[in-house]
Amino acid sequence: MTAATHSTLFPRVPDSAEAVLDGLDPEQxxxxxxxAGPVCVLAGAGTxxxxxxxxxxxxxxxxxxLQPASVLAVTFTNRAAGEMRGRLRQLGAGGVQARTFHSAALRQLxxxxPKAVGGELPRLVERKVQLVAEAAARCGVRLDRNELRDVTGEIEWAKVTQTVPEDYAPAAAKAGREVPRDPAEIGRIYAGYEQLKRDRGVIDFEDVLLLTxxxxxxxxxxxxxxRRQYQHFVVDEYQDVSPLQQRLxxxxxxxxxxxxxxxxxxxxxxSFTGATPDHLLDFRTRHPGATVVRLVRDYRSTPQVVHLANGILAQARGRAARHRLELVSQREQGPEPRCTEYADEPAEAEGVARRIRELIASGVPASEIAVLYRINAQSEVYEQALADVGVPFQLRGAERFFERPEVRDAVLLLRGAARAGGGTDPGLAGAPDMPSQVRAVLGTRGWTPGPPAGSGAVRGRWESLAALVRLAEDFARSRPGATLGDLYTELEERASAQHAPTVEGVTLASLHAAKGLEWDAVFLVGLTEGMLPITYAKTDEQIEEERRLLYVGVTRARRDLALSWSLSRTPGGRASRRPTRFLNGLRPGSTAAWAAPGVTRGTAFAAGGERGPVPARRRARGPVRCRVCGSTLTDAGEIKLMRCEDCPSELDEALHExxxxxRAEQAALTGQPAYCVFTDKTLLAxxxxxxxxxxxxxxxxGVGRxxxxxxxxxxxxxxxxxLLASEDASEETSEDAPEETPEK
Incomplete structure (x- = not known):
């Protein structure tokens, strides 16, 4: 059984301690x-x-x-903590605390x-950006949006590494930080930020750990x-522990x-947040008698994907590389990973979108497909390409599942039905079990046994409700006799942990955001020098972390894996880009040498060297120039508007309205989100x-054929x-048609 299966189903509660061990491999x-004693588990991806x-x-x-109340399991995200609590409950260990470092510390604080300091704990500020901006202004420093984000990140790094403001500059230099402003200036802003918090009686998330x-x-x-309360500790993702978390x-x-x-x-x-693998790698030094177990059996990915992942790490250097785990796939054979080179970014996005549409047509659920990139700014062109071919998508980090209006409404309805006694509700009469009751309740809000036509807003709402129905069915299988009240409790816990069920739609996410997730098919895009490794990765240590980022991306794929890059940013642009060095010696036509030749443009190859299908080639065009000042445009948003961001707009506001x-009427008629008709930028253009x-x-x-x-x-x-917006295009008379046929 794969790790994915275990993460999505609710197995029956084992009837004994020995039954808990059933199905584990020898190392598990x-x-x-x-x-007993210290234990160090070195666990590869998917093991x-x-x-x-x-x-x-x-x-x-x-x-x-172990006594349940004496165990504290710690991980790094609410989602992971929620999943761990769910699994423990299904194994009969529901009283165990599973929390993030911050959640556990905040609860203790x-x-x-009141006993340690007196009074109430200061209010927690969830977003520190505004305070950082104010502190910068007080120091006479004006930060743009990107600088504000980066300076905030530097303050967070300083705090988790227990660096005080006056020591920030030398500490940043010693750590080789790529700082956004003069280090002394950041140190002053950091000091001003801390003073602002004291003046206003507030604390931030890092303070929660520091104060604890x-x-x-x-x-x-x-x-x-x-210590009397918690006798036994388990820490997941230990390679991501910061010095402050280790001290706690x-x-x-x-x-x-x-x-x-x-x-x-x-x-x-x-590592940019202060995480370091040193605590993991030094564990046996600090605990000489520790039991060490290595998990290398990969249950997630096919041998082909695992082979590529191992190959990426085989070229790694540094301390982490010396402790790498050679994964061994436990799955059946699959297709070879595909490497594809494109002329430009729009061509790459269109090629990826076409392939995704083919996968969905072949039966792969959209929710089991992901497009992963290095930075969030790369998403826009893929949003447009997927919208153009009618494929639903979801941005990871966008609106949370339990905050969607239809989900909030559904949960409230289920709570009401549970309080009414389930089957005593007239609408639930004849519903023999809990899942049937859920289907009856959600049927009043648009759920049907089969999905509606289309892939837009109506389909999105249905998918949200269908995810709740599937969750109820899985929950009932794991807990026979579970009631609506039990399900509501489960939903409340999941909402608190943001542990959402699966929703249909291709996932668009950064490589960092994809950590801990997995899909049947993964597209790793934009794999060029300057993007991966990112331009500002200068030191050997920073370069190696970029290599590990690609490794994480590769190991997200269970079966289908596609890697791609483009030679230029815009159509007709100079083909000056090179594919990432991390694929040298691994992609077809390349060697381990730095100047390895590229793959033939527009041609896809399997990693084993076989020639795959050739994507359609785009008609070459010259550089895109601003229609106001004539400058060459490179930013995707500016290219869409055909002008520089700073050049004066000639917007016809009445036409825009x-x-x-x-667009809203067309979206309603087709049951699609508005962006599937035209995106906001295209409409503005x-x-x-x-x-x-x-x-x-x-x-x-954005206006394709x-x-x-x-x-x-x-x-x-x-x-x-x-034509007025309220007129239906289908009612257009012959007199409304253009007198001349426009040029093709």
Whole structure:
């Protein structure tokens, strides 16, 4: 059974401690039964580490060695903590605490603050950007949006590495930080930010850890109380622990060694936040008698994907590379990873979108496909390309599942039905079990046994409700006799942890955001020098972290893996880009040498060297120039508008309003989101350009042949003032048609 299967289904609760061990491989079983002393689990990607440690906790609880309330399992995201709690509950260890470092520290701080300090804990500021901007202004420094984000990141790094403002500049220099401003200036802003917080009586997330550390260090009585409560600790993703988190862990432990850590140095990709694999790699030095178990059986990916992942790490250097794990796939054979080189970024996005549409047509669910890139700014061209071919997508980090209006409404309805006694509700009469009751309740809000036609807003709402129905069915299988009240409790816990069920739609995410996730098919895009490794990665250590980032991306794929890059940013641009050095010697036609030749443009090859299908080639065009000042445009948003961001706009506001109204009507008619008709940028570009002919309209970025055929007549009529948004295009008379056939 794959790790993905375990993460999505609710297995039945084992009837004994020994039954908890059923289905574990020899190494996982060794982890599960190693309940005494320090334990270090070196777990490669896809090797079932969460399965191993949750079964370890459950086995300890079910065998009577561990008391549920005395165990604290710590991880790094609310989602991971929620998943761990769910698995432990299904294994009969529901009383175990599974939290993030911040969540566990905040809970302790809130409880002990009145005793340690007095009064109420200061208010927690969730977003520190505004305070940083104010502190900068007080220092006479004006930060643009990007600088503000980067300076905020530097302050966060300083705090998790326990660096005070006056020591920031030398500490940043020693760590080789790529700082956005003069280090001394950042140090002053940092000091001003701390003073602002004190003046206003607020704290930030890093303060939660710092203050908890301070309380435990200064108040030995409180520290002993915490240690009496928690006797056994499990830390997941230990390679991502910061010095501050490590200090907190040491204070929790005291002089005991009841600690199990799990990690993989080859997946250290958050050093910019202060994370370091040193604590994992030095574990045996600090704990000489530690039990060490290596998990290398990969249950996630095919041998072809695993072979490529191993190859990427085989070229790595540095301390983490010396401790790399050679994965061994446990899955059946699959297709070779595909490497594709394109002429430009739009061509790459279109090629990826076409391939995704083919996968969906072949039966791969959209929710099992992901497009991963190095930075979030790369997403726009893929959003447009997927919208152009009618493929639904979701941006990871966008609106959270449990915050969607239809989900909030559904959860409230389920709560009401649960309080009414389930089957006593007239609408639930005849519903024999909990899943049937859920289907009856959600049927009043648009859920149907089969999906609606189309891929837009209506389909999106249905997918949200269908995800809740699937969750109810899985929950009922794991807990026979579960009631609506039990399900509502489960939903509340999931909402608190942002542990969302699966929703249909291709995932667009950065490589960093994809950590801990997996899909059947993964597209790694934009793999060029300057993007991966990123331009500002200068030192050997920074370059190696970029290599690990690619490794993490590759190991997200279960079966289908595609890697691609483009030679230029814009159509007709100079083909000056080179594919990432991390694929040298691994992609067809390349060697390990730096100046390895590229793959033939526009041609896809399997990693084994076989020639694959050739994507359609785009018609070469010259550089895109600003229609106001004539400058060459490189930014995707500026190319779409056909002008520099700073150049004066010639927006026809009345036309823009008509176009927006028309787009909303078209979206409603087709059951699609508005962006599937035209994106906001494309609509703005049309309102600025006011095209009068089909060829002029076709020259606007985002207006492809398909959209030209479908919407061109309407848009040109709106631009000419001959069509109001409220008019239905299908009712257009022959007199409304253009007198001349526009040029093709």
């Amino acid at each position: 079983r060794e982890v599960a039964t190693a309940l 079932g580490k969460t399965r191993a440690i949750t079964h370890r906790i459950a086995y300890g609880v079910r065998s009577g060695v 809130q409880y002990f603050w 550390v301070g309380v435990l260090q200064e108040r030995h009585d409180i520290a002993e109380t915490v 862990l040491e204070l929790w432990l005291g002089d005991r060694e009841n600690l199990c850590v799990v990690g993989d140095a080859s997946q250290t990709i958050y 008509r176009l927006r109204d028309w 049309i309102a600025e350009a006011r095209p009068g002919t089909e060829s002029e309209l076709a020259g606007i970025s 398909r959209k030209l055929d479908r919407f061109g007549a309407d848009v040109l009529a709106l631009c000419a003032g001959r």
